[in-house]
């Protein structure tokens with residue numbers, strides 16, 4: 472074979488491997504999961520994204536895995552039909568994302584207390600309000616730069632977008648209330664929870680941004696990092712930013 476033919480053959484073979492890899496990722500890893508599209512719900516340069524994290528989920532295959540859910544834009548969080556079992560959502564570029572996370576799962580200490588510190592949010596803080604049950608606040612709302620998961624068992628999971636330097640520990644509900652009355656029917660619409668709010672800016676360009684929980688919450692898996700920690704739709708997700 473001549474050199475140009477070899478080069479072309481190599482490039483074609485390489486392109487085929489890349490196409491195969493893209494197909495596997497798109498079709499098998501993220502393909503079956505719905506993406507909740509918040510782009511048309513954005514206005515005035517802002518968009519509201521609502522998530523919850525639960526001690527279990529409503530899948531038929533792995534119902535005991537901890538899991539996130541994404542709420543349909545502008546829906547009623549007190550209705551189970553408002554929640555989609557996915558971790559994929561889409562937001563516009565150059566937009567302030569106002570995130571609300573309802574933390575229904577109990578606490579697991581972060582393995583490194585570095586995760587206690589809120590990073591990358593506007594103001595470097597979150598606002599946190601505990602609830603005894605839906606619509607029943609417990610104590611007052613606090614704005615804080617840290618949620619100390621070592622001094623108290625206070626953190627359930629984290630929400631982190633490493634490429635945007637956003638790292639947010641997500642508070643767990645009051646431990647006594649959780650032990651007596653935890654939500655056992657996902658998506659959760661009752662039981663004690665922590666409501667946490669924070670904001671960050673999306674970049675001024677489009678792209679795919681992985682997000683991930685960093686508390687090793689995959690119970691029963693090696694070091695807690697398998698299972699839900701390694702699976703889209705549970706503790707790993709993707710934020711698609713569209714220009």
Ligand SMILES: [Cu+2]
Nearest residue numbers: 628684688706
């Ligand atoms: Cu987690």
